[in-house]
Amino acid sequence: xxxxxxxxxxxxxxxxxxxxxxxxxxxxxxxxxxxxxxxxxxxxxxxxxxxxxxxxxxxxxxxxxxxxxxxxxxxxxxxxxxxxxxxxxxxxxxxxxxxxxxxxxxxxxxxxxxxxxxxxxxxxxxxxxxxxxxxxxxxxxxxxxxxxxxxxxxxxxxxxxxxxxxxxxxxxxxxxxxxxxxxxxxxxxxxxxxxxxxxxxxxxxxxxxxxxxxxxxxxxxxxxxxxxxxxxxxxxxxxxxxxxxxxxxxxxxxxxxxxxxxxxxxxxxxx
Amino acid sequence: xxxxxxxxxxxxxxxxxxxxxxxxxxxxxxxxxxxxxxxxxxxxxxxxxxxxxxxxxxxxxxxxxxxxxxxxxxxxxxxxxxxxxxxxxxxxxxxxxxxxxxxxxxxxxxxxxxxxxxxxxxxxxxxxxxxxxxxxxxxxxxxxxxxxxxxxxxxxxxxxxxxxxxxxxxxxxxxxxxxxxxxxxxxxxxxxxxxxxxxxxxxxxxxxxxxxxxxxxxxxxxxxxxxxxxxxxxxxxxxxxxxxxxxxxxxxxxxxxxxxxxxxxxxxxxxxxxxxxxxxxxxxxxxxxxxx
Numbered sequence: 001x002x003x004x005x006x007x008x009x010x011x012x013x014x015x016x017x018x019x020x021x022x023x024x025x026x027x028x029x030x031x032x033x034x035x036x037x038x039x040x041x042x043x044x045x046x047x048x049x050x051x052x053x054x055x056x057x058x059x060x061x062x063x064x065x066x067x068x069x070x071x072x073x074x075x076x077x078x079x080x081x082x083x084x085x086x087x088x089x090x091x092x093x094x095x096x097x098x099x100x101x102x103x104x105x106x107x108x109x110x111x112x113x114x115x116x117x118x119x120x121x122x123x124x125x126x127x128x129x130x131x132x133x134x135x136x137x138x139x140x141x142x143x144x145x146x147x148x149x150x151x152x153x154x155x156x157x158x159x160x161x162x163x164x165x166x167x168x169x170x171x172x173x174x175x176x177x178x179x180x181x182x183x184x185x186x187x188x189x190x191x192x193x194x195x196x197x198x199x200x201x202x203x204x205x206x207x208x209x210x211x212x213x214x215x216x217x218x219x220x221x222x223x224x225x226x227x228x229x230x231x232x233x234x235x236x237x238x239x240x241x242x243x244x245x246x247x248x249x250x251x252x253x254x255x256x257x258x259x260x261x262x263x264x265x266x267x268x269x270x271x
Numbered sequence: 272x273x274x275x276x277x278x279x280x281x282x283x284x285x286x287x288x289x290x291x292x293x294x295x296x297x298x299x300x301x302x303x304x305x306x307x308x309x310x311x312x313x314x315x316x317x318x319x320x321x322x323x324x325x326x327x328x329x330x331x332x333x334x335x336x337x338x339x340x341x342x343x344x345x346x347x348x349x350x351x352x353x354x355x356x357x358x359x360x361x362x363x364x365x366x367x368x369x370x371x372x373x374x375x376x377x378x379x380x381x382x383x384x385x386x387x388x389x390x391x392x393x394x395x396x397x398x399x400x401x402x403x404x405x406x407x408x409x410x411x412x413x414x415x416x417x418x419x420x421x422x423x424x425x426x427x428x429x430x431x432x433x434x435x436x437x438x439x440x441x442x443x444x445x446x447x448x449x450x451x452x453x454x455x456x457x458x459x460x461x462x463x464x465x466x467x468x469x470x471x472x473x474x475x476x477x478x479x480x481x482x483x484x485x486x487x488x489x490x491x492x493x494x495x496x497x498x499x500x501x502x503x504x505x506x507x508x509x510x511x512x513x514x515x516x517x518x519x520x521x522x523x524x525x526x527x528x529x530x531x532x533x534x535x536x537x538x539x540x541x542x543x544x545x546x547x548x549x550x551x552x553x554x555x556x557x558x559x560x561x562x563x
Contacts, residue, residue, distance in 0.1 A: 003368060003369070003370060006365055006368045006369065007368075007369045007370065007371070007372060009365065010362075010365045010366055010368075010369055010372075010376045011372060011375075011376060013362065013365065013376070013380070014375065014376035014378075014379030014380055015379065017379050017380045017382065017383060017437065017441065018379045018382050018383075020383070020394055020395075020398070020437065021382060021383070021386075021394075023394075023405070024394050027397070035397075036403040037403070037408075038397070038398075038403065038404065038405040038408050039405070039408045039409065039412060083288075084288045084289045084292060085289060087285040087286070087288060087289065088285065088286050088288070088289035088290070090285055091281075091282045091283070091285035091286040092286070095278055095279075095281060095282030095285065096282065097278070097279040097280075097282030097283050097286075098279070100282065100286065103286070103290070104561075107293060108554075108557055108558070108561065109554060110293070110297050110298075110301075111553075111554075111557065112550040112551070112553065112554045113297075113301060113543065113550075114494060114497070114498055114542070114543055114546050114550070115498065116498050116500075116518075116519045116522065116539050116542060116543075117300075117301070117304055117539045117540070117542075117543050118296070118297075118300050118301075118304070119522070119523070119526070119539070120304060120307065120522075120526050120532055120535050120536050120539065121299075121300035121301070121303035121304040121307065121536070122296060122300050123526075123527075124303055124307070124532065125295070125296075125299065125300060125303065140292070140296065141292075141296040143289070143292040143296070144289075144292040144293050144295070144296035144297045146293075146297075149289060150557070150561075153561075154560065154561065174277070174278065174281045175281065178285070199385070202387065203386075203387035203388070205387060205388045205389060205500075205501045205504075206500055206501065206519070206523070210523070210527055220387065220389075221387040221388065221389040221390070221501075222389070224389045224390060224393065225389040225392075225504070225505060228389070228392075228393050228396075228505065235397055238393050239393065239394065239397065242389065242390035242393045242394060243390070245387060245389070245390050246385065246386050246387065246390045249385045249386075250382075250385055252385075253378075253382065253385045257378045258374070260381075261377060261378070261381055261445055264381075264442060264445060264446075265445055265446055265449035
C-alpha cells in the first residue's frame with residue numbers, strides 16, 4: 001500500500017526530470033511565435049524550419065562543422081586516454097619496476113589539484129607549442145589525467161595473475177601478454193573508462209572555450225553557447241541546436257543506459 | 272638480457288607515454304602556474320614581466336571583485352551542496368523502496384546528466400525568461416505574479432542552483448541507490464523482527480552504513496561546486512551586477528579577457544586553497560582504495 005504510493009511518486013518524479021527534454025524536443029519543431037507560448041504544449045503545425053536553418057552550416061554558425069569537430073576530438077581523446085592509461089596501468093599493476101610505487105603515488109596525488117588550476121598554465125604551454133586553436137589542444141592535455149591510470153591499475157590489481165602467468169610460461173612475451181591477456185581481461189574497466197572519457201570530452205565546455213579561437217574550430221558546447229549569444233532572440237533555433245548537440249549522447253544513453261549508470265556508480269563506490 | 276632486467280625495461284617503456292603526458296600537462300603546468308602567480312605577466316607585453324612576490328595575492332585581498340567572486344562561489348556551494356545531497360537522498364531512498372520500475376525511474380532521473388552545460392543552460396534560460404518563459408507563464412495562469420528568476424541579484428543564484436539540481440542530482444541519486452543496494456538485506460529484516468520503527472532503521476542502520484557513499488558524494492560535489500562555471504556563464508553571464516560570477520569565471524575573465532595571467536594564476540591558487548581541505552579528504556579516500 002505504502003510502497004505503491006512511493007512508486008507512483010517516484011514515477012512522477014522521473015517523468016518530471018525527463019519532461020524538460022521532451023519540451024525541448026517539441027519546441028524545436030515549433031514556429032518561433034509558438035516557442036514563445038510555452039504553455040501551449042504541441043505546435044499547431046510541426047515545422048522543420050529550425051533544423052533546416054541548423055543544417056545550412058553557415059559561416060557564423062557552422063553547426064555541422066562543430067559536430068564533426070566534437071566527434072573527432074571526443075573519439076581521439078578516448079582512444080589516446082585508453083592507449084596511454086592501459087599501458088601505464090599494466091606496468092603499475094603487473095610489471096612494477098622498482099620505483100614505480102612512488103610514481104603512482106605522485107600520479108594519484110596530483111588528482112587532488114582541481115582542474116581550474118591548469119587552465120592558465122596549459123594555455124601558456126599550448127601557445128608555446130603553437131597548438132592553440134587546433135584540436136590537439138583539447139586532445140593531448142586530456143591524456144595526462146590520472147583517473148584512467150588509477151581506475152585501470154585498481155582493476156588489474158584485482159584480477160588473478162594465474163592466467164597471465166600461464167601465458168608467460170607458454171612463451172608469451174610481456175607485450176603479447178598485455179595485448180592478448182591483460183587488456184582483454186580488463187575490458188569491462190576499459191569500457192567504463194571509454195564511456196566516461198567520451199562523455200566528458202563531448203560535454204567539455206571551459207577547455208574549448210579557452211583553447212579554441214576561430215569559430216569553425218569550436219566544439220558543440222562552445223558553439224551553441226556562441227549561437228545563443230548571437231541568436232538570443234531566436235529560441236526555436238537555439239533549442240534545436242542544443243538538442244542536436246546532445247543527441248549522440250542521448251542515443252548512446254538509450255542503448256547503454258545500464259552500463260553508463262553502473263560504471264558511474266562503480267567508480268564512486270569502490271570500497 | 273636477464274629476465275628481471277627485461278621486465279624492468281618493458282615496465283618503464285609501458286609507463287613512458289603516460290608519464291610524458293603527465294610531466295608536460297600536469298607537473299610542468301603546476302610549476303608554471305606557481306611561477307605565474309609570483310610575477311606580473313601581461314601577455315601583450317611579455318618582456319615587461321617581472322617578479323612581484325606575493326603582490327598578486329595582496330592585490331586579490333584588496334580587490335572587491337575578488338571578494339564578490341569568492342562570495343558568489345561560497346553562496347553557490349552553501350546552497351547547492353546540501354540541496355543536492357537531500358534531494359539525491361530522497362530520490363535514492365524512493366527508488367530503493369520501489370518494487371517495480373526502479374530501473375526506468377533511475378534512467379529518467381539520470382537522463383539530464385547527459386546534457387552539456389550549454390544545452391542545459393539554454394533550455395533553462397527559456398524556462399526562466401521573464402516574459403515568455405515556462406515558469407512565469409505557468410505562474411501567470413495560476414494568477415500569481417511573475418518572478419524575476421535571473422534578473423534579480425538575490426534570486427539569480429538560487430535559480431542557477433535549481434537548474435544545476437535538475438542537471439546533476441540524478442548522479443547523486445544513482446549513487447545513493449547503489450549504496451543502499453549494497454547494505455545486506457538481513458540488517459533490515461532483523462530490525463523489522465525486532466520491531467524497529469522506520470525512523471529508527473533509517474537513523475541506526477541506513478544512515479551509518481551509507482556514510483562512505485555520502486562522504487564521497489559530499490566531497491566530490493563540494494569540489495565541483497567550488498568550480499561552478501558553465502551554468503552562470505550561460506544563464507546569467509555572471510550577472511546581474513556580478514551576483515553570480517564565481518571564482519572560476521573571475522579567474523577566466525582576468526586571464527583571458529583582461530590578459531592578466533599572473534593575477535589569474537594567483538586567483539586559481541587561492542581557489543585551490545579553499546578547496547584543499549576537501550581535496551585532502553578525497554586523497555585519503557583514494558589512497559585507502561589503492562591499498563585495499
